[in-house]
Amino acid sequence: AQTVTQSQPEMSVQEAETVTLSCTYDTSESNYYLFWYKQPPSRQMILVIRQEAYKQQNATENRFSVNFQKAAKSFSLKISDSQLGDTAMYFCAFMKHGPSNSGYALNFGKGTSLLVTP
């Protein structure tokens, strides 16, 4: 079974600053997907960024980028120019890669609560 560990239960950052959220995972799979989801107070789960393990290039989505270290099994999320609207719970998640008809689910970490302050 794959496990996902987020070692920072809570973090705080000032508006316009940069913050990095940590995530490590344990797997024997060679190919897989990694995700960061954001859950604001509205409770809606929102995809932030996705990384395919066979791609060496780190994924980027506007102010959000990842540092994917496959050998170290590390997948951190960097948020640049933090905004008040970034305040949310952030979940790191893992999915095995399989045939196109595979129903693999997401395995989630326990989450990091991020507070952006003025």
Add this chain to the structure above:
Amino acid sequence: DAGITQSPRHKVTETGTPVTLRCHQTENHRYMYWYRQDPGHGLRLIHYSYGVKDTDKGEVSDGYSVSRSKTEDFLLTLESATSSQTSVYFCASRGPGDSGANVLTFGAGSRLTVL
């Protein structure tokens, strides 16, 4: 936005009563999932479905059953609710294939309180 809705959004019930949560998606997604979210635990998989009438257990399936008679509907049933099943329940779905189709789309969640 993907059309995935959950009902009811909030429910309060008593211990020992049956409860059914419904998930409805209009994306013709093959795969559907039920998760529960509890403080300090993140989201944990209860059951999932890989097609009509095809379901399997997740890591916290005890006390829950599911059914999928149509592609668009995935029901989660608590046969006899207990206080430990007080939680927020999320449904999710995704289509087959690659190129972004491995992304799960989530419903808005259903908050269940068992007294």
